[in-house]
Amino acid sequence: MASTLEIRDLHAGVEGKEILKGVNLTLHQGEIHALMGPNGSGKSTLAYVIMGHPQYEVYSGDILLDGESILDMSPDERARAGIFLAFQYPVAIPGVTVAHFLRQAVSAVRGYTAQKNTNGPVGSNLIPLREFRQELNEKMRMLGIDPSFARRYLNDGFSGGEKKRLEILQLAMLRPKFAILDETDSGLDIDAVRAVAEGVKQLVGPDLGVLIITHYQRILNYIEPHYVHVFYDGRIVKSGGPELAHELEAQGYEWIRREFGEPVAHA
Numbered sequence: 001m002a003s004t005l006e007i008r009d010l011h012a013g014v015e016g017k018e019i020l021k022g023v024n025l026t027l028h029q030g031e032i033h034a035l036m037g038p039n040g041s042g043k044s045t046l047a048y049v050i051m052g053h054p055q056y057e058v059y060s061g062d063i064l065l066d067g068e069s070i071l072d073m074s075p076d077e078r079a080r081a082g083i084f085l086a087f088q089y090p091v092a093i094p095g096v097t098v099a100h101f102l103r104q105a106v107s108a109v110r111g112y113t114a115q116k117n118t119n120g121p122v123g124s125n126l127i128p129l130r131e132f133r134q135e136l137n138e139k140m141r142m143l144g145i146d147p148s149f150a151r152r153y154l155n156d157g158f159s160g161g162e163k164k165r166l167e168i169l170q171l172a173m174l175r176p177k178f179a180i181l182d183e184t185d186s187g188l189d190i191d192a193v194r195a196v197a198e199g200v201k202q203l204v205g206p207d208l209g210v211l212i213i214t215h216y217q218r219i220l221n222y223i224e225p226h227y228v229h230v231f232y233d234g235r236i237v238k239s240g241g242p243e244l245a246h247e248l249e250a251q252g253y254e255w256i257r258r259e260f261g262e263p264v265a266h267a
Contacts, residue, residue, distance in 0.1 A: 002029040003066050003082065003177045005050075005209060010061035012049045018059065019045045021234035029177055030206040034220055034245060035213045037231035038253045043213045044088060046231070047182040051085040052078050065177075080109050082177030086167035088186055092155035098166065099150040102173050103132050109174050139172040143199045161192030168199040178209045185219040197222030217249035232256050 010023040019042045027033055037043050049056045050063060052075040062069050070078055093101070107113050107126040126132075140147060145165060155163050164184050171179050181200070185193045197219050204210060204223070212225065220228075220242070228244040229236045232253075237260050238244070 002206070003209070004028050004064075005083070005178045006062075006064040006067075007046075007050070008062045008064065010046075010049065010063065011059040012045070012056050012061075013059065014056060019056075019234050020049065022061070023235055025211075025229065025236060027178060027209045027211060029209045031227065032204060032210045032212065032223060032225040034225040034228045035211060035231050035236075036215065036217075036228060036245060036248055038256075039215070041231050042234040043231050044182055045234075047085055047180045047211075047213055050078075050180060051075055051083060076108065079174070079176070080111070084171055084174055084176035084179045086164075086171060086179065086181045086184055088183040090155050090163045090167060092153075092158070094153050094156045096154045097150065098152055098154055098169075099133075099136065101154050102136060102150075102170065103127060103129075105170065106132065106135075106173050109176075136173065139169060142202055143169060143172060144195075145169060159192075160187045161189070161195060164188060164192065164196045165199060168196060168203070172199075172203055176208070178211070179203075180211045180213065182213045183215065184212070185214055185216065190218070193219055194222055217245045220245045230256060232260055 005027045007023050007025040010020050011018060013019040023046060025033070035043055035046070045056065049058065052070070052073060058071055063071060065081055065083070070081065070083075073081065103126055104113075110127065112127050113125050136150060137147065140149065143165070149166075152158075155166065158166065167184065184196055184200075188196065200210070200223055212219065212223065214220070224242050225245070226241070228240055228242060230238040230244070230248065237256065
């Protein structure tokens with residue numbers, strides 16, 4: 001049975017300042033949803049709230065995974081439950097290799113690090129190295145990523161495109177039920193957008209639901225969503241099919257502003 005992620009009348013913000021003003025959205029595994037809207041409409045806030053970022057407070061409403069609220073879960077618990085967030089601005093960590101980071105992340109999500117094994121050898125609470133290397137190599141081949149990528153330090157000196165491809169590699173390795181891609185196309189040239197989009201397309205299937213958050217229609221030229229939602233002033237104001245993205249590309253967001261008024265900008 002396919003999993004469901006449901007956002008129900010969600011109100012949230014920072015220090016009492018409301019940013020999300022009643023968001024309703026339901027995603028099923030196997031579906032691709034695009035969330036489009038102008039800067040300052042609250043799209044990234046929604047992504048962070050779904051993932052449980054401690055900076056944000058939920059005032060009312062709920063987020064349900066397969067009918068169970070996740071609001072009391074920590075971000076790592078939400079990750080283990082099957083939710084993944086690809087960041088708009090991934091952090092660089094010099095001295096930590098991509099392979100080491102991914103092995104730790106995969107082990108945590110799959111429950112290896114939660115196992116008590118005080119008598120075992122060092123590293124026994126991690127996914128077995130041979131199994132991990134085999135899976136990592138398979139995913140890198142599938143995504144067209146050079147094997148040397150795994151030996152580089154995490155995002156250290158990476159181009160914008162390389163950072164985003166690493167996010168997609170994490171997605172491939174962690175195998176979540178739902179992936180939220182927060183402006184994955186931000187700051188990328190056309191070739192990098194195409195490469196990232198092709199990577200996402202390799203992973204899309206009946207076991208993965210995707211929410212693509214973006215300003216622009218261009219990444220949707222390569223990944224056609226089933227549903228498109230317009231996010232404005234902290235809420236979804238319009239939903240439709242792929243044709244809605246083309247309408248936004250042609251007309252911009254001015255007609256949304258005229259119809260729904262000028263909001264107070266938020267991050």
